[in-house]
Structures are given as structure tokens and as C-alpha cells.
Amino acid sequence: MVKKLMGYKFTIGAIILILIAIWMPGSSVPQVGIPNIDKLVHFGMFFVLTGVYYLEYLIRNRKLPIWYYVVACIFVFAGSTEVMQLFAAERSMDLLDLSADTIGIFVASLLWVVAVKIRMKKAQN
Template identity: 50%
Template sequence: MNHIKNYKFTVLSIILILIAVLMPADDVPSVSIPHIDKLVHAGMFGFLTLCFYGEYFFEKRKIPSILLPWILIEIFAIITELLQYLVEGRSCDIKDFLADTIGSIIVIVIIRYFYGKKVKG
């Protein structure tokens, strides 16, 4: 239970992502900006990554290794895409998964860059 308390924003991000990706297609707001959904995917998974890394840092006073958290976030991204097969009007899209991955990687790179600056300076 203490882990959930220490990672409350990460858990909240996971819940919000699940709500967003499992919403029936008719309930998803329509925007006429091409590929905006890819930006939304990148933003959601970037925010999830930021929450996890931030909460991990505040708990342990260091950032985690890159590989394990990233793999777990990628597994979650795959699961969210596969779950969309169960939702009316939604589909599994490799481009959405790639957007999830890119959002996560961008945040990891930024965090590692600034953390490296902090450690050196």
C-alpha cells in the first residue's frame, strides 16, 4: 500500500490513460488537426514517464536505471493498444504505440540530461 501512496501520480496517470484509450470511439472528441491523436499519445505516455521518474526520485533521491521502467511503460503501451480491440469503434494502431514510445523516450532523455547536469554541477 505504501508503494501506491508513494506513486499516486503514476497510478493516477495509468488510470487516466486507461479511461482515455478505452473510451468508445463515439465519445472521443473530434478535432480536425491531422495526427493530433499521435501528439496526445506521446503526451500521455510522456506524462506517465515523468510521473514515475519524479516519484521514484523523491522516494529514492536518485533516478532509476533507464531499461526496467521503460520496458514496463512499453508493456503498458502495448496492453493499451491491444485492449482497444475490445472497444467499439477503436482499433490497435502501431503508430499510436510508436507515439507512446516516442513520448516516453523524449521525457527519459530530458530527465537524464538535466539529472546529469545536476550531478556534475
């Protein structure tokens, strides 16, 4: 079990970083003065998490996972992080953040699926 989990060390690392970020008190989050920059951060966090998972899965299994399972599982995690923020100091649940998370998940999934299909098509020629 540990050996299998070690094959996903970057995915686990991304999950841990996301959890640390969402549990930070609101006053500890740096303010950069750009409106809605947090939506870009949410997009980026879940784009990276999804992309890293696809990469590690592909390396371990020599094929992509079923994309809609990946989207569903990471979406559930994203929703959970929004609910967790209800219990974090000076934080709140935001459906726009969840939307940004979801877009990041879908974009990363789309890029991986398309990239692998193009690569497979080139390999056949």
C-alpha cells in the same frame, strides 16, 4: 504495500487516466479536425506518465531508476493499451499510436537522465 503505492499516486493517476481514455468508445472521443492529432495525444500521455514516474521514484529513492527498465515496463503497458483497444467499442489497435507512445517514453526518459546528470555535475563543482 499501500504506503509504497501512495508514493506513486500521480503515476497511478496517469495510468488510470490513460486506461479511461483508451476504453472510451471512438464516438466519444472529441474530434478537433486536425489530422493525426491523436499521435500528439499519445505522445503526451506517455511522456507525462514516464516523467511523473521518474519524479516520484527520484523523490522516494533519491536516485533515478535504471532508465531501460522504465522504458521497457512502460512500453509493455503502452503495447497492452493498444491491444486493449481491440476490445473497446469503435476503437482499433494502431502501430503508429504505439510509436507515438514509445517516442513520448524515450523523450521523457532522456530529459530526466540528462537533467539529473547535469544537476549532479553542478553539485560536484
